[in-house]
Amino acid sequence: MNAADVRSYFPILNQEVNGNPLVYLDSAATSQKPVQVIEALDKYYREYNSNVHRGVHTLGTRATDGYEGAREKVRKFINAKSTQEIIFTRGxxxxLNTVAVSYxxxxxxxGDEIAITYMEHHSNIIPWQQLAKATGATLKYIPLQEDGTVSLEDVKEIVNSNTKxxxxxxxxxxxxxINPIKEVAQIAHANGAILVVDGAQAAPHMKIDVQDLDCDFLGxxxxxxxxxxxIGxxxxxxxLLENMEPIEFGGEMIDFVDLYDSTWKELPWKFEGGTPIIAGAIGLxxxxxFLTEIGLDQIQAHEHRLAAYALERMSEVEGMKIYGPMDASKRAGxxxxxxxxVHPHDVATVLDAEGIAIRAGHHCAQVLMKWLKASATARASFYLYNTEEEIDKLVAGLVKTKEYFSDVF
Incomplete structure (x- = not known):
């Protein structure tokens, strides 16, 4: 995969920020969009903007075909058995909230137990906290190894017959x-529990086969x-979905409405009340x-190379503390x-002056920050359009940041 060729599809990258060429290293927060996605959205709104599943006119049919066609693409992307297992959400x-509330x-x-890890995003902590409060269940945490990885022995220690x-x-x-999801699924199922997977940082970067992983839910x-x-x-x-109740009620998700009772549509539509995110699904x-044409294996290999190079180069900077495993094969990009x-926000501010965009803060992971004994951290994240030259610019910017604050203080 040639990152330079890939970059040509992303118009936003061809600009200067604060007088410097943009170096976008914040794709873990949100990725940039290629022209193929931008044009798909534009075409929907220009040529066949209409609601789905309702009208029999030509625009409505085209919109429905685009929306449901996207569902089939998602099914194939994660190798689900059926499009009935694919529900469009806001993200x-x-x-995750749907699973926590409905299931x-x-x-x-x-007396029941819920098991999560210290590394979870707030979106994969708070729903389970609220579920525990609502049901009387107990929330338990799987510990982390010194380098931040998960040990299957620790999973076996925490997950038991009470775990649901x-x-x-x-x-x-x-x-x-990168967590051993397939093995964790085996441990969960052996104890009668289900496995819910937060795939936000995985789906963009590596192949996911839900049948092989045998996870019960994935978002x-x-x-x-x-x-x-x-859109998500x-x-x-x-x-599991067939036995779950919808959590949003209204138009489109119903089969029949009477004065005092109603029945629901079949999967997946019973979970998609109201006008759905049509343009978003088509854009997805x-x-x-786009990602399939490039190849998820190539994307993952490219990011591993970038991660390995970044770990090597950033380690050369005096005073640098890196969190997580130093073995690039154990981590994503x-x-x-x-x-x-230097406070992470100050690091990010100085880098921004150089045209380099990174993330600074607690990354919606305050539980993990406490485990790391850090109030905040800085994060550089890479994607298919990033290059080793951009990592060199990041390192040069970090050296400049350190020198600047050394002079100040």
Whole structure:
């Protein structure tokens, strides 16, 4: 994969920021969009903007075909058995909340347990906290190894016959750790629990086969994988979804409405009340086409090379503290760090003056920050359009930042 050729599809990258060529290293927060996605959105609004599933006119049919065609693309992308297992949501957050509310409140009670890790994003912590409060269940944390990885022995220690839900990120948005989801699914199922997977940081960067992983639910967002904001996916095994109640009620998700009772449509539509995110789904479909054409294996290999190079180069900077495993094969394409005594927000501000965009803060992972004994960190994240030359610019910017604050203080 030639990153220079890939970059030509992303018009936003061809600009200067603060007088410098843009170096965008914040794709873990949101990725940039290729012209193929932008044009797909534009074409929908210009040529066949209409609601779906309702009208029999030509525009309505084209919109429905585009919307449901995108569902099939998602099914194939993650190798789900059926499009009935693919539910469009606002994003990963909505997907995880749907499982916690619809499945969790119907199936958990006092004495049951929920197991998660310290590395989870807030979206994969707070729904389970609220579920525990609502049902009387107990929330337990799987500990991390010194380098931030998860040990299967620790999973076996925490997950037991009382565990009803195990929820885990496939890739940490802070540590870059790639978790052993398939093995965790086996442990969960052996104890009668289900496995919920936060795939927000995995779906853009590596192949996901839900049948091979045998996860019960998976959520991910389009905006991190070259697609639009405001659209995401909840995958769930059909046998589980069929026995779950919708959590949003209104038009489109109903079969029949009477004065005092109603019945629901079949999967997946019973979970998609109201006018759905039509343009977003079509844009997600275009993003999947784009990523599939390049190849997820090539994207992952490219990011591993960048991660290895970044770990090597950034380690040369005096005062650099890097979080997570130093073995690039154990992590995805991001590096979270702190630079000497310089606050991460100051690091990000100086880098921005150089045209370099990174993330600074707690990354919606305050539980993990506490475990790391850090109030905040800086994060550089890489994607298919980034290059080693951009990492060199990042390192030069970090050296300049350190020198600047050394002179100040």
């Amino acid at each position: 990963t957050t909505t997907a 969790g409140r119907a199936n958990l009670s006092e 839900i195990v929820s885990m990120t496939m890739v940490s948005n802070v540590l870059g750790v 991910f967002s389009a905006h991190k994988m070259c697609g639009p904001t405001g 996916v909840l995958y769930g095994k059909k046998s 479909g275009a993003a999947i086409d 991001l590096v979270t760090f702190n630079l000497a005594d």
